[in-house]
Amino acid sequence: xxxxxxxxxxxxxxxxxxxxxxxxxxxxxxxxxxxxxxxxxxxxxxxxxxxxxxxxxxxxxxxxxxx
Amino acid sequence: xxxxxxxxxxxxxxxxxxxxxxxxxxxxxxxxxxxxxxxxxxxxxxxxxxxxxxxxxxxxxxxxxxxxxxxxxxxxxxxxxxxxxxxxxxxxxxxxxxxxxxxxxxxxxxxxxxxxxxxxxxxxxxxxxxxx
Numbered sequence: 745x746x747x748x749x750x751x752x753x754x755x756x757x758x759x760x761x762x763x764x765x766x767x768x769x770x771x772x773x774x775x776x777x778x779x780x781x782x783x784x785x786x787x788x789x790x791x792x793x794x795x796x797x798x799x800x801x802x803x804x805x806x807x808x809x810x811x
Numbered sequence: 812x813x814x815x816x817x818x819x820x821x822x823x824x825x826x827x828x829x830x831x832x833x834x835x836x837x838x839x840x841x842x843x844x845x846x847x848x849x850x851x852x853x854x855x856x857x858x859x860x861x862x863x864x865x866x867x868x869x870x871x872x873x874x875x876x877x878x879x880x881x882x883x884x885x886x887x888x889x890x891x892x893x894x895x896x897x898x899x900x901x902x903x904x905x906x907x908x909x910x911x912x913x914x915x916x917x918x919x920x921x922x923x924x925x926x927x928x929x930x931x932x933x934x935x936x937x938x939x940x941x942x943x
Contacts, residue, residue: 776882784942787880
């Protein structure tokens with residue numbers, strides 16, 4: 745089964761950004777960002793695009809599927 | 812220092828709305844099994860119903876985090892699985908009553924309300940923590 749991998753934690757640390765700050769920027773709860781980083785939640789396309797926009801990257805650069 | 816109150820977490824709000832509310836209904840349901848004419852039990856039962864009503868009302872008026880997409884997914888999932896359980900329970904009660912056992916709806920309905928609330932709360936909590 746393909747597992748969603750994310751660079752969210754790494755990118756957030758690069759920007760020295762808290763989970764709560766990112767959550768506020770994309771309009772979700774802090775827990776959602778936490779679960780995204782731990783690979784326990786698959787985001788909607790809208791949320792993935794909103795996050796990509798915050799980091800000025802493409803969705804593929806942040807999220808990828810691994811077998 | 813800011814006077815602005817922080818909104819409560821969504822999980823806290825749902826625990827009040829479903830888990831505590833359901834717990835109060837469960838206490839009422841158990842007391843409802845005993846003697847209907849006992850005034851003390853009647854007063855305690857009324858207190859539990861008041862707590863349940865208070866939880867429902869409070870969860871609606873207390874300022875809480877807005878429901879985001881993960882919260883929505885988890886609460887819809889929790890409600891869906893609870894509906895399955897509820898239908899199974901109602902079906903079992905129906906089968907038992909067809910077999911000739913007399914079941915008082917007055918005694919059973921608080922349990923159904925209680926369990927349906929508690930299960931939603933527990934399922935939501937599990938989904939939030941385990942990230943299903």
